[in-house]
Amino acid sequence: MLAYGVRVGDVFKAIADETRRAILDELAERDEQTLFEICGRLAVGHGLASSRQAISQHLEILEDAGLVRTERRGRYKYHFLDTAPLQLIISRWPRPEENNHAD
Amino acid sequence: MLAYGVRVGDVFKAIADETRRAILDELAERDEQTLFEICGRLAVGHGLASSRQAISQHLEILEDAGLVRTERRGRYKYHFLDTAPLQLIISRWPRPEENNHAD
């Protein structure tokens, strides 16, 4: 269920960075944000002091990985979280047999 | 449920590399392998021609991330897959609402 142009490795590399994980956390907490909103809320809520350009580049990587979808309205660009690509990670390797202690 | 000394970012960075994901695939397919066995089976089954030292360093990173556990017997060191740390990724962000088409 991966969108066209999204390579598998992109998803893994996208979530390998701490700042990008914080961005996903932010969008999970509050969807539909502009670049400036994300910058501000990251600085306040997550203690990250990244520049606008840095966040912009991170968002581009997340979008390429299919983890963030965007929608342009006028001069604003809104960002939405899409966790569907994470299913790749969940389904790739077997679940730990955590119920071995029973029976 | 993370072992001591394992940082969150280590797990994400560990699976960000394609070779390391192939190693996890290999151990999922066949657990309890030595370094040389992994090298050989990676070359044959996954078309990867990585050197022993390269694989060794990857295994160290995977072990630091808690994704691989080891057991030494004589001069052999056996490697085991442990997918428990992956629960971090699964539980961190909300699941996609894929059942919106229903109802």
Add this chain to the structure above:
DNA sequence: ACCATACGCAAGCATTTACTTGCACGTCAA
């Protein structure tokens, strides 16, 4: 004891990555 085997350590190198810097483009209000 000897040597081969299985693995570990550490320095060096090339590529990748995250970030900055400076400028450019499109949108909206006056």
Add this chain to the structure above:
DNA sequence: TTGACGTGCAAGTAAATGCTTGCGTATGGT
């Protein structure tokens, strides 16, 4: 149109990363 605002683009830099190379250590067979 003018200017401010929100965003995009691209070159340059410093750090991280993956890999190689060479040597070192411990175990086991003969």
